[in-house]
Amino acid sequence: MDLIADRGRRVTIEELNTTRLLSHARKQAHARNLDDVLIVDVDAHHYEGENFDEFLPYMENDVLRQLTMSTRQKGGARGAIMVQGIGYQDMGGRVTRYPLRSSEKTEAGAMRDIQLGHRWMDAMGVDYSCLFPTGMLSIGLHPQKEMEVELCWAYNRSLTEKVLPEAGGRFFSMLCLPFSDPEAALRHVETFGDRKHVGGFMVTTVRHNLAVYDNAYMKLYRAMEERELVLSFHSGPNWGGEPIYRSCNRFLSAHALGFTWYNVLNCTNWVINGMGERFPKLPVIWIESGLAWVPFLMQRLDHEYMLRPSEAPLLKKKPSDYMRDMYYSSQPMEIQDYDAMECTFRMMNAETQLLYSSDYPHWDFDLPSTIWDLPFLSEKAKHNILGGNAARLFKLPPRNDKQKENLQRFGNLTAAA
Amino acid sequence: MAEKFVAKSSEFKDGDRRIVFVGDNEIGVFRHGGEFYAYSNFCLHQGGPACEGLTIAGVEERLRPDKTSMGLFFSESEMHFVCPWHGMEYDMKTGECVSNRRMKLKKYKVVQKGDDVYVVA
Numbered sequence: 001m002d003l004i005a006d007r008g009r010r011v012t013i014e015e016l017n018t019t020r021l022l023s024h025a026r027k028q029a030h031a032r033n034l035d036d037v038l039i040v041d042v043d044a045h046h047y048e049g050e051n052f053d054e055f056l057p058y059m060e061n062d063v064l065r066q067l068t069m070s071t072r073q074k075g076g077a078r079g080a081i082m083v084q085g086i087g088y089q090d091m092g093g094r095v096t097r098y099p100l101r102s103s104e105k106t107e108a109g110a111m112r113d114i115q116l117g118h119r120w121m122d123a124m125g126v127d128y129s130c131l132f133p134t135g136m137l138s139i140g141l142h143p144q145k146e147m148e149v150e151l152c153w154a155y156n157r158s159l160t161e162k163v164l165p166e167a168g169g170r171f172f173s174m175l176c177l178p179f180s181d182p183e184a185a186l187r188h189v190e191t192f193g194d195r196k197h198v199g200g201f202m203v204t205t206v207r208h209n210l211a212v213y214d215n216a217y218m219k220l221y222r223a224m225e226e227r228e229l230v231l232s233f234h235s236g237p238n239w240g241g242e243p244i245y246r247s248c249n250r251f252l253s254a255h256a257l258g259f260t261w262y263n264v265l266n267c268t269n270w271v272i273n274g275m276g277e278r279f280p281k282l283p284v285i286w287i288e289s290g291l292a293w294v295p296f297l298m299q300r301l302d303h304e305y306m307l308r309p310s311e312a313p314l315l316k317k318k319p320s321d322y323m324r325d326m327y328y329s330s331q332p333m334e335i336q337d338y339d340a341m342e343c344t345f346r347m348m349n350a351e352t353q354l355l356y357s358s359d360y361p362h363w364d365f366d367l368p369s370t371i372w373d374l375p376f377l378s379e380k381a382k383h384n385i386l387g388g389n390a391a392r393l394f395k396l397p398p399r400n401d402k403q404k405e406n407l408q409r410f411g412n413l414t415a416a417a
Numbered sequence: 418m419a420e421k422f423v424a425k426s427s428e429f430k431d432g433d434r435r436i437v438f439v440g441d442n443e444i445g446v447f448r449h450g451g452e453f454y455a456y457s458n459f460c461l462h463q464g465g466p467a468c469e470g471l472t473i474a475g476v477e478e479r480l481r482p483d484k485t486s487m488g489l490f491f492s493e494s495e496m497h498f499v500c501p502w503h504g505m506e507y508d509m510k511t512g513e514c515v516s517n518r519r520m521k522l523k524k525y526k527v528v529q530k531g532d533d534v535y536v537v538a
Binding site: 003005006007009011013014021023024025027028091092093094095096097363364365366367369370 | 432441459463464465466469470471472473474491499501502503504506
């Protein structure tokens with residue numbers, strides 16, 4: 001297939017075959033015996049926008065369903081279901097799996113997303129993946145609250161009734177919450193929270209006025225805590241939509257800041273409003289902001305809290321202590337300065353709080369070797385971060401005897417095993 | 418060091434590339450501007466297939482004497498090849514990583530014998 005390069009020049013690249021593209025990942029996994037290590041990827045994606053026809057029929061409201069399905073008709077329908085973000089994730093085709101995606105062949109009779117998922121998981125040595133959407137990460141920007149509710153409902157039904165059951169037990173998810181409507185979000189937890197392959201729920205954080213401490217959400221958090229579900233906040237960029245980023249003239253800038261900013265903001269509000277005191281048994285994960293922001297925010301909040309405790313009266317310890325009670329996904333890990341990274345890992349108690357994530361197939365994905373090869377980590381920390389911590393959190397069993405042995409060795413074998 | 422056959426020169430057009438396997442090693446061979454260049458196919462970032470992606474001219478920002486920007490342009494002289502995993506870019510002529518010139522892919526010698534092209538590895 002030809003890709004467009006400079007000055008209209010065309011460059012022929014082989015059609016996409018994920019197994020072949022990731023053959024070096026398989027070599028890495030083999031060289032490090034990673035098949036003996038339970039590896040859980042807490043943040044991987046599919047392109048649910050390629051499957052609108054599968055999940056839109058699950059929308060409950062007749063009128064809204066007809067409205068969205070009408071946009072899918074061939075021959076001139078003009079409509080957009082999702083809020084589209086401005087951006088160049090494919091780097092002008094340099095990350096070839098974006099433009100070549102449609103060229104990848106899959107077998108008939110099995111779900112394409114599942115087949116593609118298993119290909120990259122097998123290449124990397126990943127045993128379980130938490131599957132997240134891509135386009136739906138912007139659902140919080142939808143101007144119609146009722147449409148956000150309907151689309152989340154349809155996507156979650158499709159995911160739990162069709163996609164996850166066909167994945168051979170290797171995919172799970174934290175389902176998309178319609179956070180603009182707290183009552184509807186609660187209904188999602190009550191309806192889907194006990195379903196198989198559901199580990200928790202995810203708040204898409206690309207939103208305006210997201211007040212995680214609002215009284216309206218307390219029933220929601222309580223319902224999740226009672227069910228031993230995990231709450232996660234998945235960050236994202238919002239280059240065109242967030243006024244402050246309009247001064248960024250490069251995607252790099254908006255992406256670097258945007259993916260970090262939303263979690264900095266929401267984590268601050270979560271901690272300062274004493275959510276850790278209100279829901280001490282609710283596990284919280286901050287997803288896809290990298291790690292460098294964590295020590296920054298710990299220091300910043302501790303400094304302010306020392307001088308202004310009257311504004312955070314629910315806190316019984318330092319903000320950084322509450323941050324150390326929560327979990328963080330690893331990708332995109334800023335591997336530039338090992339000394340800085342080591343400090344970050346120490347400050348966040350990475351051995352027990354960090355969860356490996358690939359973010360595959362997105363452009364800045366991380367392989368398991370990014371954790372395994374860190375020179376300052378103990379063997380226990382490597383096993384914990386790659387999968388042991390997530391195995392405890394989501395009660396995931398080992399997939400072979402060596403993994404079981406390793407999970408036992410480091411205290412991560414769960415009741416599910 | 419052994420010579421590994423890459424291709425017939427007459428069948429290896431300008432702008433083409435070949436990947437050759439020497440035991441467990443993989444080497445990418447490019448033909449660009451009439452010259453052959455050969456590098457390790459293992460990206461220095463996370464080990465991706467560095468030589469199997471797009472080739473594309475480097476991007477430069479040109480400044481006027483008063484330091485105002487004229488905008489972005491494709492280079493007239495510098496060609497890059499790009500690792501398809503994450504977009505890490507390498508200079509075709511040197512194998513240097515464009516974002517950190519101290520990082521370099523291992524370079525291999527290419528020899529031509531008649532119409533046959535070999536890489537020395």
